[in-house]
Amino acid sequence: MFTTSILVRFGDLDGAGIAFYPNLVRFVNEAFEDFFAGHVGRPFHEIHGSGIGFPTVKLEMEFLSPVRYGDTVEIKVAVEHLGRSALRLRYEGAVAGRPVFLARNTTAAVDMKAFKPVALPDWLRERLELARG
Amino acid sequence: MFTTSILVRFGDLDGAGIAFYPNLVRFVNEAFEDFFAGHVGRPFHEIHGSGIGFPTVKLEMEFLSPVRYGDTVEIKVAVEHLGRSALRLRYEGAVAGRPVFLARNTTAAVDMKAFKPVALPDWLRERLELARG
Amino acid sequence: MFTTSILVRFGDLDGAGIAFYPNLVRFVNEAFEDFFAGHVGRPFHEIHGSGIGFPTVKLEMEFLSPVRYGDTVEIKVAVEHLGRSALRLRYEGAVAGRPVFLARNTTAAVDMKAFKPVALPDWLRERLELARG
Amino acid sequence: MFTTSILVRFGDLDGAGIAFYPNLVRFVNEAFEDFFAGHVGRPFHEIHGSGIGFPTVKLEMEFLSPVRYGDTVEIKVAVEHLGRSALRLRYEGAVAGRPVFLARNTTAAVDMKAFKPVALPDWLRERLELARG
Numbered sequence: 380m381f382t383t384s385i386l387v388r389f390g391d392l393d394g395a396g397i398a399f400y401p402n403l404v405r406f407v408n409e410a411f412e413d414f415f416a417g418h419v420g421r422p423f424h425e426i427h428g429s430g431i432g433f434p435t436v437k438l439e440m441e442f443l444s445p446v447r448y449g450d451t452v453e454i455k456v457a458v459e460h461l462g463r464s465a466l467r468l469r470y471e472g473a474v475a476g477r478p479v480f481l482a483r484n485t486t487a488a489v490d491m492k493a494f495k496p497v498a499l500p501d502w503l504r505e506r507l508e509l510a511r512g
Numbered sequence: 513m514f515t516t517s518i519l520v521r522f523g524d525l526d527g528a529g530i531a532f533y534p535n536l537v538r539f540v541n542e543a544f545e546d547f548f549a550g551h552v553g554r555p556f557h558e559i560h561g562s563g564i565g566f567p568t569v570k571l572e573m574e575f576l577s578p579v580r581y582g583d584t585v586e587i588k589v590a591v592e593h594l595g596r597s598a599l600r601l602r603y604e605g606a607v608a609g610r611p612v613f614l615a616r617n618t619t620a621a622v623d624m625k626a627f628k629p630v631a632l633p634d635w636l637r638e639r640l641e642l643a644r645g
Numbered sequence: 646m647f648t649t650s651i652l653v654r655f656g657d658l659d660g661a662g663i664a665f666y667p668n669l670v671r672f673v674n675e676a677f678e679d680f681f682a683g684h685v686g687r688p689f690h691e692i693h694g695s696g697i698g699f700p701t702v703k704l705e706m707e708f709l710s711p712v713r714y715g716d717t718v719e720i721k722v723a724v725e726h727l728g729r730s731a732l733r734l735r736y737e738g739a740v741a742g743r744p745v746f747l748a749r750n751t752t753a754a755v756d757m758k759a760f761k762p763v764a765l766p767d768w769l770r771e772r773l774e775l776a777r778g
Numbered sequence: 779m780f781t782t783s784i785l786v787r788f789g790d791l792d793g794a795g796i797a798f799y800p801n802l803v804r805f806v807n808e809a810f811e812d813f814f815a816g817h818v819g820r821p822f823h824e825i826h827g828s829g830i831g832f833p834t835v836k837l838e839m840e841f842l843s844p845v846r847y848g849d850t851v852e853i854k855v856a857v858e859h860l861g862r863s864a865l866r867l868r869y870e871g872a873v874a875g876r877p878v879f880l881a882r883n884t885t886a887a888v889d890m891k892a893f894k895p896v897a898l899p900d901w902l903r904e905r906l907e908l909a910r911g
Binding site: 660661665666667668670671673674690698700701703704705706707708711757760 | 836837839
């Protein structure tokens with residue numbers, strides 16, 4: 380299973396002194412990018428440059444425990460569902476072993492000019508299959 | 513039903529030229545703040561100053577249509593569920609009548625020092641009841 | 646002189662409980678956008694859509710007093726210098742009359758495809774001249 | 779001289795498809811944090827936890843070349859000036875050897891309760907002296 384780490388920065392906090400939850404959503408997207416570079420084997424900006432994008436269709440996210448300044452959030456990424464163009468990934472965030480969030484993000488491969496779904500390319504599907512979990 | 517409007521700024525976009533979805537999550541939180549100032553009748557920063565916070569426990573959000581630069585997102589806010597300390601709000605975002613997102617955010621009144629749930633104060637519960645929808 | 650107002654949001658704060666200074670830089674850019682919509686008379690996204698951009702070349706900013714949650718920052722915008730393609734704007738931020746920042750931003754009209762400076766269009770130069778201060 | 783690296787993320791871009799300049803200002807602050815953890819030898823969140831903060835007083839920043847998606851910005855950090863409580867740091871950002879920004883940030887050690895300047899602690903001054911450049 381692919382894992383990445385993100386450090387909580389000063390500007391990630393909110394008025395309550397904990398990580399602002401929209402910033403934790405941003406962490407999920409950064410984990411998605413790291414998953415492409417680290418597991419899929421092609422950085423997301425190259426894929427995006429080829430005209431395919433992955434807009435988020437649905438996000439479900441539970442915030443289990445506060446995330447604080449200086450924490451390193453370890454995020455496990457797994458593919459839960461794989462359709463023709465749609466895919467759903469699960470992101471489990473933890474700080475020093477303590478679960479802090481659980482997110483499910485449904486996205487779809489989209490032709491960014493027409494903003495229409497396209498089939499996942501075979502080479503990508505193969506890489507995604509290997510990250511099932 | 514309470515409604516607020518948020519303008520999509522240059523910095524809200526992402527590499528695909530549409531609103532970055534974590535920024536739309538931030539819009540949901542800004543609508544929550546506007547709901548407190550505009551419907552509840554007390555700005556959120558006053559409530560927060562009194563030691564009560566509303567950390568998000570769960571977020572479910574569907575992204576229905578791309579949001580673009582210069583769009584004004586009109587967000588309808590309604591209270592869907594009201595517990596002892598928990599509350600769930602629904603946020604319907606639209607651009608010129610076209611639905612762009614639907615979000616449900618579950619939060620709870622929390623004593624920010626102990627980070628423990630507390631009962632919603634009566635005056636707040638009354639205001640929230642009036643926003644059922 | 647053109648003036649706009651921006652409300653300090655929960656997510657604009659940092660770990661010190663005051664507005665995170667890069668977010669105040671973002672406020673300067675939002676004031677630039679409001680200046681285009683409100684004074685120049687054409688929203689910035691339309692100008693940008695026409696292929697001209699205004700990347701920031703230089704920023705000088707003094708932070709005079711802390712900006713807090715719930716503050717409304719009133720920002721006065723004035724044109725200080727106008728070249729063939731370059732322009733420098735001054736932004737004076739205040740909260741309830743108390744100065745909180747002073748920024749000078751030098752930008753230039755740029756053809757966004759070639760990323761080369763272009764002359765400011767006449768209609769825009771005329772509008773900018775009227776905002777000298 | 780201390781150097782750190784920051785990867786440009788999808789959400790760091792703006793409507794022009796290059797890094798939004800307030801996000802590059804955020805990079806400067808992240809380099810400041812990395813300088814504390816990596817050179818000073820104490821993570822900034824520990825220092826902040828002790829009641830001392832470093833609010834930015836003045837920022838001067840030149841944007842020399844566009845920063846794009848997927849770029850890794852290498853940032854060199856040097857201490858330019860060291861007063862009783864004030865310090866000015868220089869940040870030189872480059873992508874693959876190409877300079878992209880030059881920033882000077884003046885800050886001061888501040889007692890975060892009183893929001894008044896305090897003398898830099900001796901142990902910190904010694905570490906900062908070693909980063910002169």
